[in-house]
Amino acid sequence: MRAFILSRLLQLVVTMFMVSLVVFFMVRLRGDPILVMAPPNFDAEQIAKLRAAWGFDKPLGEQYITFLSKALRGDFGKSFQANRPAMELVIERLGYTYLLASAAAGIGLTIAIPLGIVSALKRNSLLDLLSTALASLGTAMPSFWLGLMLIIIFSVHLRMLPAFGALEPRALIMPAVTLGVGMAARLSRLTRSAMLEVLSQDYVRTARSKGLAQKAVVLRHALRNALIPIVTVFGLQLGWLLGGSVVVESVFSWPGLGRQMIDSINVRDIAMVQAGLFFFALSFILINYAIDVIYILIDPRIRFD
Amino acid sequence: MTADIASLPPRRNALLRAIATMLHSPVGATGTCIVTVVVLLALFGPQVSPHDPIKGNLRARFEAPGYSDASGIYRLGSDQLGRDIFSRIIAGSRVSVLVGVVSVLISGTIGVLYGLVSGFVGGRLDSLMMRIVDGLLAVPFIILVVAISGVVGAGLGTLILILGLTGWVTYARVIRGEVLKVREQEYVIAAYALGQRRLVVMLRHILPNVISSAIVLAAVQVGVTVLAESSLSFLGLGVKPPTVTWGLMLSDGRQYINSAWWMTTFPGIAITVTVLGVVFLGDWLRDFLDPNVRGRG
Numbered sequence: 001m002r003a004f005i006l007s008r009l010l011q012l013v014v015t016m017f018m019v020s021l022v023v024f025f026m027v028r029l030r031g032d033p034i035l036v037m038a039p040p041n042f043d044a045e046q047i048a049k050l051r052a053a054w055g056f057d058k059p060l061g062e063q064y065i066t067f068l069s070k071a072l073r074g075d076f077g078k079s080f081q082a083n084r085p086a087m088e089l090v091i092e093r094l095g096y097t098y099l100l101a102s103a104a105a106g107i108g109l110t111i112a113i114p115l116g117i118v119s120a121l122k123r124n125s126l127l128d129l130l131s132t133a134l135a136s137l138g139t140a141m142p143s144f145w146l147g148l149m150l151i152i153i154f155s156v157h158l159r160m161l162p163a164f165g166a167l168e169p170r171a172l173i174m175p176a177v178t179l180g181v182g183m184a185a186r187l188s189r190l191t192r193s194a195m196l197e198v199l200s201q202d203y204v205r206t207a208r209s210k211g212l213a214q215k216a217v218v219l220r221h222a223l224r225n226a227l228i229p230i231v232t233v234f235g236l237q238l239g240w241l242l243g244g245s246v247v248v249e250s251v252f253s254w255p256g257l258g259r260q261m262i263d264s265i266n267v268r269d270i271a272m273v274q275a276g277l278f279f280f281a282l283s284f285i286l287i288n289y290a291i292d293v294i295y296i297l298i299d300p301r302i303r304f305d
Numbered sequence: 306m307t308a309d310i311a312s313l314p315p316r317r318n319a320l321l322r323a324i325a326t327m328l329h330s331p332v333g334a335t336g337t338c339i340v341t342v343v344v345l346l347a348l349f350g351p352q353v354s355p356h357d358p359i360k361g362n363l364r365a366r367f368e369a370p371g372y373s374d375a376s377g378i379y380r381l382g383s384d385q386l387g388r389d390i391f392s393r394i395i396a397g398s399r400v401s402v403l404v405g406v407v408s409v410l411i412s413g414t415i416g417v418l419y420g421l422v423s424g425f426v427g428g429r430l431d432s433l434m435m436r437i438v439d440g441l442l443a444v445p446f447i448i449l450v451v452a453i454s455g456v457v458g459a460g461l462g463t464l465i466l467i468l469g470l471t472g473w474v475t476y477a478r479v480i481r482g483e484v485l486k487v488r489e490q491e492y493v494i495a496a497y498a499l500g501q502r503r504l505v506v507m508l509r510h511i512l513p514n515v516i517s518s519a520i521v522l523a524a525v526q527v528g529v530t531v532l533a534e535s536s537l538s539f540l541g542l543g544v545k546p547p548t549v550t551w552g553l554m555l556s557d558g559r560q561y562i563n564s565a566w567w568m569t570t571f572p573g574i575a576i577t578v579t580v581l582g583v584v585f586l587g588d589w590l591r592d593f594l595d596p597n598v599r600g601r602g
Contacts, residue, residue: 018440022449029456036456140580142532144539145573148559152566163562243445247536251559261448262540265455277452281443 005293012289019281023274024067032056037268071278077271081264086275090257094279096166097256100175100249101241107180108187108237113230115184116191117218120199131188138185143244147178147251164253175252179244183237190233194226201225228299235291239284326593333589339582347402350395358396359547361386367565382567384557390567394575396549401579404465404534405527411469413523416476421515423477424484425507435481441474450533454542461544464537468530479522483515490514517594524587528580535576551576 027033034051042050051057054077055066070076076086119128154174155163162171198204199222207221246258253259257276264272327333346353355377356362365374365387372379381390423434441449453467487493488511496510537543538552539559546553551572558568 014436015439015443018436019443022440022444026452027456029453136581136584137577140528140584141577142535142539142555142573142580144536145555145569145576148555148562148569149573151562152569156563156566239445243447246448246451247540250540258448261451262542265452265542268455273452273455277444277448280445280448284445285443 001296008289008292012285015285020068020071023277024064027270027274033270037270076275079269079272081267081269086271089272090275090279093255093257093260096254097245097258100245100254100256103172103176104179104183104241105238107176108183111184112187113191116188117195119192120195135185135189138181143178143182144247144251146181147248150174150178166255175248175254179241179248182244183241186237191230194229195222198222198226231291231294235288238287242280242284323593330589332585336582336585336589339578340586343398343579344402346395346398350399354392354395356389356392358388358392358549361388363387370567381571384568385561390571393549393554394572397551397554400544400548400550401531404468405531407465408468408472408530409523409526412472413476413519416473417480417519419473419477420480421484421507421512424481425511438474438477447533447536450537451542454537459542459545461548464534464543468533472526476519476522479518480515483518484511487511487514521587521591521594524583524590528583531580
């Protein structure tokens with residue numbers, strides 16, 4: 001068990017190293033990152049100065065080692081838009097993104113798990129068909145459009161909820177629902193198929209034949225076993241939530257890292273873009289690491305001795 | 306004897322079977338209808354479009370759906386420059402189809418070849434290639450694409466390239482897994498025993514057996530790509546005006562969300578219906594191409 005956790009940790013480090021390469025080369029996709037950063041009215045001398053200040057005149061290998069060693073110490077350079085260390089700004093904004101993503105994940109799970117179970121138990125019923133239809137719709141709908149529709153209904157017409165910002169707790173409702181619906185759509189289909197598979201197993205029949213109540217059979221015997229694939233996909237979906245937050249935060253002007261990324265990209269604030277990408281990837285990798293560990297806890301069949 | 310063989314054209318059979326299963330699958334039929342309509346609109350849009358999608362009519366700004374003047378009826382209303390929303394939705398289908406198809410062709414080709422080589426060669430090269438995939442997959446797709454378009458710059462051609470050159474990772478993963486399974490099959494071992502070269506085995510015996518997974522995945526990815534394009538254009542990082550796209554229409558509509566609901570509502574419906582059609586078609590394709598599922602209804 002310990003060996004497994006350690007080997008996964010090693011893999012995590014290797015993946016983060018790969019991410020650092022992705023982040024490093026991304027801003028160099030056009031060759032010289034100065035071309036991306038420098039305002040159009042800069043002359044050759046000013047550009048040369050900026051290039052030297054950022055170390056872009058050094059050999060590529062040296063630039064990467066400097067970037068990596070600084071990144072490891074949490075130094076991504078200064079955001080020129082905010083005139084503060086990019087790292088500080090990322091941490092400030094990350095809290096909002098995590099809050100939004102957790103609320104969305106909570107909404108997603110609350111809708112998906114019960115809906116999936118009921119769909120599996122009452123297969124081909126009207127409710128099952130309806131939830132299939134809603135799930136397809138939820139996957140096909142662009143999340144930002146759903147957000148705009150909610151604004152039209154709840155802010156413009158009903159005047160119940162604020163359309164943007166994070167000044168009051170109620171402001172979390174619409175962005176979280178917008179993000180959570182997509183997740184619920186994907187997860188409810190999976191819960192349904194995982195439950196269907198488990199419900200046809202011998203141990204469920206045994207549990208039924210020894211006279212257990214339906215509730216006990218479903219919750220204790222079936223759902224516990226169906227949870228394994230659900231947890232995997234839930235982990236992947238959290239990554240999708242982080243990605244979706246970029247768009248949804250922009251729709252609702254939610255002050256998270258996603259919206260900050262768009263702002264930084266628009267003004268070519270390279271330090272912020274690099275730091276933001278790095279932390280999005282780190283969050284995603286850590287989530288998946290946690291999921292792997294949770295696996296061992298919920299699946300007694302997995303033993304790593 | 307020869308007559309018997311001649312009377313069994315296998316290819317036509319496959320096509321007939323496809324049509325027959327399609328007729329029995331309402332989801333597949335709906336998907337095909339939607340996709341056909343969108344593709345036809347993309348091809349023949351200018352011929353059926355009631356108004357000019359780009360030239361505005363300043364006397365008909367912000368008109369609600371159903372408004373009509375001397376130039377004709379504005380079925381779905383008009384926008385801030387008096388352009389007909391319905392005509393713009395027709396024009397926008399072109400970008401969605403183009404981006405969806407071309408990007409998926411690029412990413413599919415790269416991803417299939419990458420996964421094929423990685424799984425087939427195995428060993429250290431495989432580990433290295435898969436770590437690269439892990440690194441790229443660790444950054445959520447949309448964030449990766451947003452950052453790249455920020456650095457490289459926006460525009461239709463660039464956007465297609467960006468989506469094509471980043472989307473391949475998913476295929477690489479899936480195809481590699483399939484190759485690992487197929488690689489151990491008896492017919493592959495038999496091909497080796499017959500003295501076939503490795504490259505021939507890879508391309509003639511393994512590739513055809515993993516390609517159906519790639520086709521099903523491609524259908525899903527067309528939907529993902531259409532959504533990604535609309536998100537990017539909405540954020541101002543994708544296609545730029547005067548090219549008409551559904552994402553840009555939503556971005557316009559957002560500014561007038563308090564007064565002109567039709568500007569945001571209809572382009573979104575267009576995106577949703579299109580993606581739904583692609584998803585349905587993909588579902589049907591999966592059932593049709595997977596011999597284990599086929600016939601179970």
